[in-house]
Structures are given as structure tokens and as C-alpha cells.
Amino acid sequence: MVTKVRDTRGVRVFRVLNAVILTAVVVVTVYPFLNVLARSFSDEPSIRAGEVNLLPRGFNLRTYRYVTSDSMFWTNYRNTVVYTVVATLIAMAMTICYAYVLSKKHLRGRTALVSIAVVTMFFTGGLIPNYVLITSLGLKNSIWAIVLPNAINVFNLLVMKAFFEALPLELEEAAAVDGLNTYGILLRIVLPLSKAMIATMVLFYSVAFWNSWFTAFLYMDRSELLPVTVYLRNLIAGATGATAAGGSTTDIQISANIQAVTIVLTVIPILLVYPFIQRYFVRGVMLGAVKG
Amino acid sequence: MSTTKTLDPPTGTRGSDGATSPPRTRGHRRPWRKALRRDWQLYSLAVLPLLFFLVFRYLPMIGNVIAFRRFQPGGNLFGEYWVGLRYVKMFLTDDTFWDVFTNTLILGGLTLLVCFPLPIVLALLLNEVRSRRWKRFVQSVSYLPHFLSIVVVAAIVMQMLALDGVVNQGLRAVGHDAIPFIQEAGWFRTIYVSSEVWQTVGWGTILYLAALTAVDENLYEAARVDGAGRWRQTWHVTLPGIRPTMMTLLILNIGTFMAVGFEKVLLLYNPLTYPTADVISTYLFRMGVVSNSFSYAAAIGLFESLIGLTLVLTANTISRRAVGTSLW
Numbered sequence: 001m002v003t004k005v006r007d008t009r010g011v012r013v014f015r016v017l018n019a020v021i022l023t024a025v026v027v028v029t030v031y032p033f034l035n036v037l038a039r040s041f042s043d044e045p046s047i048r049a050g051e052v053n054l055l056p057r058g059f060n061l062r063t064y065r066y067v068t069s070d071s072m073f074w075t076n077y078r079n080t081v082v083y084t085v086v087a088t089l090i091a092m093a094m095t096i097c098y099a100y101v102l103s104k105k106h107l108r109g110r111t112a113l114v115s116i117a118v119v120t121m122f123f124t125g126g127l128i129p130n131y132v133l134i135t136s137l138g139l140k141n142s143i144w145a146i147v148l149p150n151a152i153n154v155f156n157l158l159v160m161k162a163f164f165e166a167l168p169l170e171l172e173e174a175a176a177v178d179g180l181n182t183y184g185i186l187l188r189i190v191l192p193l194s195k196a197m198i199a200t201m202v203l204f205y206s207v208a209f210w211n212s213w214f215t216a217f218l219y220m221d222r223s224e225l226l227p228v229t230v231y232l233r234n235l236i237a238g239a240t241g242a243t244a245a246g247g248s249t250t251d252i253q254i255s256a257n258i259q260a261v262t263i264v265l266t267v268i269p270i271l272l273v274y275p276f277i278q279r280y281f282v283r284g285v286m287l288g289a290v291k292g
Numbered sequence: 293m294s295t296t297k298t299l300d301p302p303t304g305t306r307g308s309d310g311a312t313s314p315p316r317t318r319g320h321r322r323p324w325r326k327a328l329r330r331d332w333q334l335y336s337l338a339v340l341p342l343l344f345f346l347v348f349r350y351l352p353m354i355g356n357v358i359a360f361r362r363f364q365p366g367g368n369l370f371g372e373y374w375v376g377l378r379y380v381k382m383f384l385t386d387d388t389f390w391d392v393f394t395n396t397l398i399l400g401g402l403t404l405l406v407c408f409p410l411p412i413v414l415a416l417l418l419n420e421v422r423s424r425r426w427k428r429f430v431q432s433v434s435y436l437p438h439f440l441s442i443v444v445v446a447a448i449v450m451q452m453l454a455l456d457g458v459v460n461q462g463l464r465a466v467g468h469d470a471i472p473f474i475q476e477a478g479w480f481r482t483i484y485v486s487s488e489v490w491q492t493v494g495w496g497t498i499l500y501l502a503a504l505t506a507v508d509e510n511l512y513e514a515a516r517v518d519g520a521g522r523w524r525q526t527w528h529v530t531l532p533g534i535r536p537t538m539m540t541l542l543i544l545n546i547g548t549f550m551a552v553g554f555e556k557v558l559l560l561y562n563p564l565t566y567p568t569a570d571v572i573s574t575y576l577f578r579m580g581v582v583s584n585s586f587s588y589a590a591a592i593g594l595f596e597s598l599i600g601l602t603l604v605l606t607a608n609t610i611s612r613r614a615v616g617t618s619l620w
Contacts, residue, residue: 011522018417022426025414026433027495032448036460039451050456050464054316074295098341101334108327113338114346122601126593127353127573128580136369149348152341172446182333211441218581233559238448256454263447270439278435285498 033267040064040260047256063257067265072223073231077265082226083216084209087147091205092198094151095160100186102157103164114161123183134219145219146212156204159287164190206222207277210270218284233261310552346391359591365584379591389592391567399557400549402485405586408545410489411496415526416526418497419504431501446559449487450474474562480569484560488553501539507533539617547604550596572596 034054039047043058043270051057051253067073101107102114125133130149139145167190175189191198220226226234328335329571346474354370359379361371383389414434421427437445451460453473460470473479511529520528554573580589604619612618 014522015418018420021417022421022430026430029433029437029490031458032452032490036448036451047456050461050470052456053458053461063384094341094344097337098308101338101341104331104334107334108330109323113342116342120345122604123353124597125349125355126590127577127598128586128590128593129352129355129358130348130588131581132358132363132369133348133355141435148344151344151348182337184333186337207439211439211443213441213443214558229441232441232447236443236450236559237606256451256456259447260451263444263451267440267444270441274436274439275432277439281439282435282498286502 027268036260036263040264042257044255046258063261067258067261075224076226076228076231083143083146083227084206086143087209088202090147091151092201096155099157099160100164102161117154117157127277140219141221141225146215156201159284160201167193200284203277203280204284228266232266235259235262356526356590356594358587359594361588362416379588382588383592390573391569395568396550396552396571399481400552401554402481403488404545406485407488407492408542410493412500413506414493416498427573436496437491442555443559445487445491475564477565477567500534503537518578536617538616539611543611543619546607547600549603550600
């Protein structure tokens with residue numbers, strides 16, 4: 001009854017308007033995906049003529065066959081998988097170890113250990129000193145140039161630390177009485193209790209590594225070492241005739257449907273896991289916000 | 293860890309001591325030697341992470357001294373000898389530097405102006421939705437671009453804006469000539485900011501939506517009793533309720549102001565659009581990594597982060613004075 005009274009004409013107009021705006025948001029977000037998808041299935045002349053919008057024109061799978069028959073595409077795709085797996089594993093090990101240490105409130109020097117990490121959130125060396133360092137360490141053209149400099153994300157570290165701090169101490173103390181040492185407690189008591197959190201962290205890191213391109217672009221000179229993101233970037237750089245250094249620049253106009261197919265193939269893994277990972281990410285953002 | 297129990301009985305007995313000043317016992321620190329003997333296993337877990345921070349975070353910070361030193365590629369990491377402010381003077385008298393400086397301010401300003409308020413608006417609109425399923429659907433869809441690689445975003449932008457892309461199809465449909473957007477300097481800022489909106493606005497609502505659920509229902513009730521309509525409720529209850537979140541995010545946004553989407557600019561610009569697109573970070577990238585003028589680029593980088601730091605500190609202070617919200 002009361003709500004009925006309050007639903008004035010203005011409110012009803014607002015509701016309709018709101019629905020229209022939100023629908024527009026959805027359309028604007030999805031539209032580019034559908035357009036790229038349509039282009040990936042269309043033939044070259046239809047695209048050139050500017051006829052492809054939401055539906056493919058001259059439907060064919062030739063471009064998919066063409067791109068997937070390029071061995072460099074698969075080499076780079078495999079690189080992405082390898083880099084993501086290795087980098088995520090190492091980042092997880094480092095993050096868990098340090099977060100566990102930081103979560104022990106009784107530890108002497110804990111504040112200093114926390115500060116060492118947090119300071120790097122606000123001060124960074126910057127592009128040039130990092131580049132000089134990686135180069136002089138001889139890490140160029142190796143997977144370690146991608147893995148090592150990104151081994152700990154401080155934001156993730158703090159989320160993990162907060163999680164460990166919230167675990168009940170009694171279990172660990174009981175395990176200590178049973179004669180387990182610190183490593184044993186971490187491996188057999190703490191980690192099994194943290195499965196959900198670890199899964200979230202793995203997602204955080206692996207999506208970031210999967211999507212990253214700049215580190216590889218910066219430190220890899222040989223095309224067989226590139227991840228698929230840089231493969232794509234070289235395609236689009238070739239298409240605009242951009243001469244930003246590092247990548248190869250060709251005068252050959254790379255046909256639009258090849259780009260579209262590469263976009264689709266690069267995005268597919270993310271789109272497939274997206275429905276499952278989305279809520280973990282949202283939760284992670286909240287956790288981080290509560291900390292910060 | 294294994295000895296925690298045996299070495300820590302004071303915690304239990306402290307209460308029974310009663311009068312013998314427990315606060316002092318709390319403040320008293322165990323000597324390092326004892327802490328090491330007891331917790332060496334814990335400390336051992338911190339060794340590799342500490343090494344990581346030292347080598348990959350703190351060494352580069354110190355590495356910035358090459359801004360004031362002669363540096364030779366392949367030579368000493370920290371340069372050969374001091375040259376004072378030579379490189380600083382060099383960029384201060386470099387016309388291109390001031391061009392990219394202006395571009396950075398404009399691009400950063402536009403991004404802040406557009407990308408900061410929009411998530412608030414979208415969150416408010418989502419908050420008014422009654423159907424939970426519709427709300428969740430809109431959220432899921434609008435979060436999606438956040439999960440894409442920036443390369444993919446740039447590639448999609450180029451597909452849309454190509455001469456045969458959908459935007460030009462629309463222009464032709466209304467009788468306009470096609471525009472080579474990507475090649476025209478005049479369009480770069482619009483393109484950059486729009487793509488930024490597309491990618492970040494949905495995801496940006498998360499913290500606001502969380503803050504909105506925390507606004508006290510009683511305040512709305514009270515406002516209603518006072519005869520406030522929906523607009524005034526939003527203005528006087530909702531917005532003040534999420535103000536701390538707004539201020540925090542504003543300060544953080546101002547902090548990244550100078551670094552304006554370096555990777556995205558690098559992907560979207562080309563020599564034709566340099567007049568509007570080239571920003572400090574891309575300029576120093578080309579100077580340093582491409583042209584090997586490391587010291588010169590490091591000097592510019594140092595200047596850039598100095599401005600960034602000043603901006604955060606200023607914004608933080610103003611925010612604390614004005615509305616009582618601050619990062620630290």
C-alpha cells in the first residue's frame with residue numbers, strides 16, 4: 001500500500017529511463033564483441049565494403065583455418081600458456097610464503113617486513129631503471145624476465161595475509177604440539193584450510209599473466225618467444241603502420257578478418273572461464289578495499 | 293613455531309601477576325637472538341621474497357641515480373660518473389618534452405573528469421534496480437571488459453574505427469564521409485577516453501555498490517518522514533553515505549594521473565597522432581628503450597613520479613582537511 005502511494009509518475013518515468021540506460025550499457029558493452037565475431041566469420045570483400053555489422057557476410061571458416069595453420073601463432077599461444085603457468089606457480093609460492101610470515105603477529109621485525117612490501121606500492125623504480133636492471137642481469141629473451149620481476153603482487157600479498165590472520169590459531173598450535181615444524185604446519189594445516197583463497201589467488205595471477213604483453217614486448221626480441229598478446233599487438237601495429245620500436249613493422253596491410261580471428265582466439269579462454277571467476281574477483285576487490 | 297607453546301607461558305600467567313605492571317611486559321621486546329632461534333623457520337620463508345623485493349623493487353629505485361650520472365649501456369648499472377643536473381636541464385629546455393607534458397595533463401584530466409564520475413552514476417542506477425536477476429546480468433556484462441588484455445581492447449577499438457568498421461558504417465549511413473580515426477590526431481583523445489570508459493566503468497562500480505548497501509536504511513526512512521523525494525534522498529542520504537569511497541578512489545585516481553594508461557597509448561598511437569597522443573611515459577619509453585638515451589629518460593621518469601607523488605600527497609591533504617577522508 002505505502003509503496004503504491006510513493007510510486008508517483010516521476011518514479012515510474014525514472015524506472016523506464018533507468019531500464020533504457022542500463023540496456024544501453026549492456027548493448028554498448030557487448031556490441032564490439034559481436035561485431036568482431038561477425039568479422040571473423042566474414043569474407044574479405046564484404047569487410048572491405050563495410051557491410052559487416054552484427055551478422056557475418058559471406059560466411060566462411062577460411063580465416064580461422066589460415067590463422068590456425070600459422071605455426072608461429074601456435075608457438076606464441078603455447079608460450080602464453082607456459083609463461084602463465086610458470087609465473088603463476090612461482091608467484092603463488094612466493095606470495096604464500098611471505099604472506100604467512102607476515103601473518104604471524106608475534107614475529108619480531110614483522111612491521112619492518114610489512115613495510116618493505118607496502119612501500120613498493122607507492123614508490124616504484126620506473127621503466128628505465130627496471131629495463132636497465134633486467135638487461136644487465138642478462139634476463140632478456142628468457143622467461144625469467146617475465147616471471148621474476150612480477151613474482152609478488154603486493155595487493156594480492158595483503159589479501160592473502162589478511163586471510164591467514166583470520167585463521168584460527170588453535171589448529172596450528174595443536175599441530176605444533178604434535179611435533180610439526182613451521183613448514184609442516186604451513187603445508188599440511190594452513191594450506192588445506194585455504195583452498196578457496198588459493199584458488200582465488202591463482203585466478204588473480206593467471207588472468208594478469210595471461211593478459212600481460214608489455215614485459216614480453218620489452219624483453220623479447222625473437223618472435224618464437226613472444227606470447228600471443230604480442231603476436232596480436234604486432235598484427236594491429238602492422239595494420240596502422242605504427243613504427244613504435246620493438247615490434248616488426250610491415251607495409252603489408254594485414255587483412256581485417258585475420259585480426260578479428262586472432263582477437264577471438266585470444267579472448268576465448270578468458271570468456272570461457274569468466275562466468276566462473278567473476279565473483280571471486282569481485283570478492284577479492286572487496287577484501288583489498290577493506291584492507292586498504 | 294614448534295616451540296611457541298613452551299616459550300610463551302607468560303601470556304597465560306600474566307593475568308595472575310596482576311599488579312606487576314603488565315603493560316611494560318607487553319612493550320618489552322624479545323632480543324633478536326632469541327627471536328631468531330625460536331622463529332628461524334618462519335624467517336627462512338621470508339628470505340626469497342625479501343631477495344625479490346631487494347633486487348626487483350629497491351634496486352631499480354636506487355637505479356634512478358643514472359638520471360644524474362653518465363650511463364653506458366652494458367656498463368655499470370648505476371652509471372659511470374656524476375654529471376649533476378645536465379639531463380634535467382636538457383629536458384626542461386626540450387620543446388618535445390613540454391608538448392608531451394601538456395598532452396599528459398590534458399589526457400589525464402579528461403580521463404579523470406569522465407572516468408571518475410561515471411561509475412558512481414552507474415552504481416546509483418544499478419542500486420535502483422528492483423529485479424535482482426536483471427541487476428546481476430547488467431553487472432556481469434559490464435564487468436567483462438575489465439578481464440580483457442589491453443592488447444585485445446586496442447585491437448577491438450581499431451576494428452570498430454577502421455575505414456570499414458561499424459563507426460564509419462554509421463557515418464556513411466547518415467551521408468558523411470568515412471574518417472580514418474586512428475590516423476587523425478584530432479580524434480585521439482576522444483578515442484582514448486571512450487575506450488577507457490568502455491573498459492573501466494562497469495568494474496569501477498563494485499566498491500560503490502558495496503558502499504551503497506552499507507548506507508543506513510533508517511536515514512532514508514527519516515528523510516522520507518521529512519518529506520524528501522527520491523532526488524533529495526539521493527542527494528542528502530546516498531551521496532554522503534558513499535563519500536568516503538568516492539574520496540578514496542578520487543585520491544587514488546589522481547595518483548595515477550601522470551602515468552595515464554601508458555600501455556594503451558602505446559598500442560593506440562602512431563607517429564601521425566603524436567601531436568595529441570604522445571605522453572610523458574611513451575616519450576621516455578622511446579627516448580630510453582628505443583633511442584638508448586637511458587639517463588635522459590630516467591631523468592624524465594623521475595620528474596614524472598615526483599609530480600605523481602606531489603599530486604597524491606596534495607589530494608590526500610586536501611581531502612583530509614575538507615571531508616575527513618584520507619588514505620593514511
